[in-house]
Amino acid sequence: xxxxxxxxxxxxxxxxxxxxTPVQPSRAKNAAGAVELLPEFVEGLSxxxxxxxxxxxxxxxxxxxxxxxVTPYLDTQPRGLFATRAPSRPNPIGLSVVxxxxxxxxxxxxxxxxxxxxxPVLDIKPCVGEFDQRTELRTGWLKNARKKTDVADDRFEx
Amino acid sequence: xxxxxxxxxxxxxxxxxxxxTPVQPSRAKNAAGAVELLPEFVEGLSxxxxxxxxxxxxxxxxxxxxxxxVTPYLDTQPRGLFATRAPSRPNPIGLSVVxxxxxxxxxxxxxxxxxxxxxPVLDIKPCVGEFDQRTELRTGWLKNARKKTDVADDRFEx
Numbered sequence: 007x008x009x010x011x012x013x014x015x016x017x018x019x020x021x022x023x024x025x026x027t028p029v030q031p032s033r034a035k036n037a038a039g040a041v042e043l044l045p046e047f048v049e050g051l052s053x054x055x056x057x058x059x060x061x062x063x064x065x066x067x068x069x070x071x072x073x074x075x076v077t078p079y080l081d082t083q084p085r086g087l088f089a090t091r092a093p094s095r096p097n098p099i100g101l102s103v104v105x106x107x108x109x110x111x112x113x114x115x116x117x118x119x120x121x122x123x124x125x126p127v128l129d130i131k132p133c134v135g136e137f138d139q140r141t142e143l144r145t146g147w148l149k150n151a152r153k154k155t156d157v158a159d160d161r162f163e164x
Numbered sequence: 165x166x167x168x169x170x171x172x173x174x175x176x177x178x179x180x181x182x183x184x185t186p187v188q189p190s191r192a193k194n195a196a197g198a199v200e201l202l203p204e205f206v207e208g209l210s211x212x213x214x215x216x217x218x219x220x221x222x223x224x225x226x227x228x229x230x231x232x233x234v235t236p237y238l239d240t241q242p243r244g245l246f247a248t249r250a251p252s253r254p255n256p257i258g259l260s261v262v263x264x265x266x267x268x269x270x271x272x273x274x275x276x277x278x279x280x281x282x283x284p285v286l287d288i289k290p291c292v293g294e295f296d297q298r299t300e301l302r303t304g305w306l307k308n309a310r311k312k313t314d315v316a317d318d319r320f321e322x
Contacts, residue, residue, distance in 0.1 A: 007284065009223050011167045011255040030295045047254065049232040052244030056304020063221070063257055065167050074207040086210030088288040091295065096205065097169040097286045099221055099257070103296055126165065128255040130246040134306055137188045137249065138261055139297050146214020148292055 013126035015043035015112070017064060019119045024068065024163045029079045030091070031104050031118035033156035039104075039119030041127055043112040051109055059133035060106045060116070065126040066098040070164040079158055080151040089146060094162040100125070103133055171284035173201035173270070175222060177277045182226065182321045187237045188249070189262050189276035191314035197262075197277030199285055201270040209267055217291035218264045218274070223284040224256040228322040237316055238309040247304060252320040258283070261291055 019039040021027040028034035041062065043051065054060070072094040075084040093100055100121065107115040114130075177197040179185040186192035199220065201209065212218070230252040233242040251258055258279065265273040272288070 007171055009169045009171070009284065009286070011169065011257075013165055013167070014254050032294045047232065047246075050245035051247070052233065053247035053305050054244055056302065056307075057247065058300070058302035059298050061259065063255075063259070074205065075210065086212055087208035088205075089209070089211035089215065089290050091289055091292070095287055096172050097221075099169075099287050101219065101221070101259070101289060101296075103298060126167065128167070129253055129257050131249055131259060132247050132304065132306070133298065133301060134249070134303050135301050136190045138259075139301075140217050140261060140291065142216070143291060143293050143297075144214065144216035145292050146290065147211050148290070149214075 011128055013128065014047050015041050015127040017121045017123065017125040017127060018042055019121050019123040022123050024158045024160050027122060027158045028120040028156055029158050031102050031120045034118045034120045036117045037119045039116050041114040041116060045112050048112045054132060055109050057106060057132040059103055061131040061133050062102045062104060062127060063129040064100045064121055065128055066093040066100045067126055068122055068164060069094040069098045069162050072096055079155055080153045081147060082152045085147055092162055169286055171286065172205050173199050173285040175279045175281065175283040175285060176200055177279050177281040180281050182316045182318050185280060185316045186278040186314055187316050189260050189278045192276045192278045194275045195277045197274050199272040199274060201272065203270050206270045212290060213267050215264060215290040217261055219289040219291050220260045220262060220285060221287040222258045222279055223286055224251040224258045225284055226280055226322060227252040227256045227320050230254055237313055238311045239305060240310045243305055250320055
């Protein structure tokens, strides 16, 4: 079964290669960027400006082929791929929760961008506490992650 | 630009049609279900059992064509599609945060399922507070959403 998607827009970001790109929005030190939506979708942005944060689902277009065991940026030993947020995945969809700063026609200004410039955007969703947030999360290996880095390197890049 | 994905597994759920299916995991009253992963991906599940919650990205295969203004299940007036979590979207990717109850080979038992039986799974990610959770979210129209329902109907079904 093949599933076919088409980008609805593109990420504009100061980062042009994996090396040095924040590993997550929370480690992006408020890096400013934008989503440039295709003009045909602008009507769908109504009411979005009431939300402080949005969820971006993106196609991680620069990733190398996946492996099922990977050493994450934040650890020193291999982990099961699905227990990590490594960008190289069977379906390389990235999930980023970013701050929505403002909307001007088809241009969404965002803060906390951890994505490469030119990354195709697949979907934009409002971030909603009741839907997306949980208290008392257990976070396995990440709780005591051994590597204290805020930025990526080229290990998952093609 | 076409992006092609293939399912890595399938959702097993008590819900076989949109009507009556919970609108979100948080309204699913702990409905039990599972992800049946394709056996070839089992190695990627290592270390995942340390996490209490996982993020499922799924292809919402039963959705009708999208419209850019929709009346959400939780409101009585049309809203911009990207300001809603309506399943009919240009790229109909559903995002569900569910509780991970246990893993047995390629079978992930989950709680809080809001997905139809047979939904193709595109990705599984660990849910991590630092990456996915934000304090002080503003949530626009949803803050005062006028419709108090926990379940869907067939408005987005094809």
